[in-house]
Amino acid sequence: MERALDLAEGAAGGGAPRPAVGAVVVARDGETIVGEGATQPNPGAHAEAVALDMAHDAANGGTIYCTLEPHQFRSTTPPCSQAIIDAGIGRVVCPTVDPNPQVAGRGLEHLKSAGIEVINDVDDASQQRADELIEGFAKHVKTGLPFVTVKWAMSLDGKIATRGGDSKWITGSAARAHAHSLRYRSDAVMTGIGTVLADNPRLTARDPKSGTRVYGRPYIRVVVDSNAKMPDDAALLEEDGEVIQAVSNGEAANRRCEVIMAPSQTEDSVDLAAVVRHLGERGCINVLVEAGERLTGSLFDCGLVDKVVVYMSTDKIIGGSDALSPVGGSGPSVIHDVTRLKNVRMEQFGEDIAIIGYVG
Structure with missing residues (x-):
């Protein structure tokens, strides 16, 4: 299962609006890997089909490990559950039921009805990885909206930059590498014009395994730029992939990128909910936000944030009343109304700590 999860993570950010799935076929001896695959870029093959094609006759009597329930209906690809049955697979290990209402357990029932043993129980770490892989897909398939993750790096005293604006680097290389992996697995990265200026x-991404730069990822970069101030020579305009400029006044919009007119009822601001809806309509299932306190705070104020990833330095205190903080916006007036996180966990990256939680 660990190998299947690795394959799925490598495909994340490349198959939207479909989920990233990994599959591994083990021969009848229970040890030899004879096939493996991951979701191909849309509308390519599903992970199970790729793995079974590689395994060929060696799949007969074997086991397939899938990170997500195989689908049982014909979509842009044939039903994976039927392919598993036709291959003579004897056992399926799958920790996660497909949240798509068209599947929702029917794929596993199809396999069971054919006499195939289905195992859902895996260790807690594998279950967590499998669930996180489809969190964007799960939201998008039910609501049409992308899953929005906000991330920032801060000092021990909660500052994202000095009073002079310097932030390179608050956290170490391990934390920054993990942040690059978030970009790699996201369909779109959103920032504000303040950060651009x-x-x-460049908002580029690096492969989570090799650390090498991956061109064309993320596929879409979004700049929230109410008054259309983005310069023609902005570095992100030189990168592969699309750039969307979300403005409230399009008269001075940058002609080198796609422009979304999304004025809000508040003067000189962008309707962030409209921007998020647009990304969902474009098929984006995972959106990562890397921005300053104004845009980050506004997203929280609008209730658009699903997940938070905070990298905290354990050895740096910036200080200064004018130093930048991560979250601005209006904020609540009483503690009862604050944003609360659930399923919070901490991970260590070198000397830094990542705090990861879901908006409850």
């Missing part, structure tokens, strides 16, 4: 980021 201050830092001129």
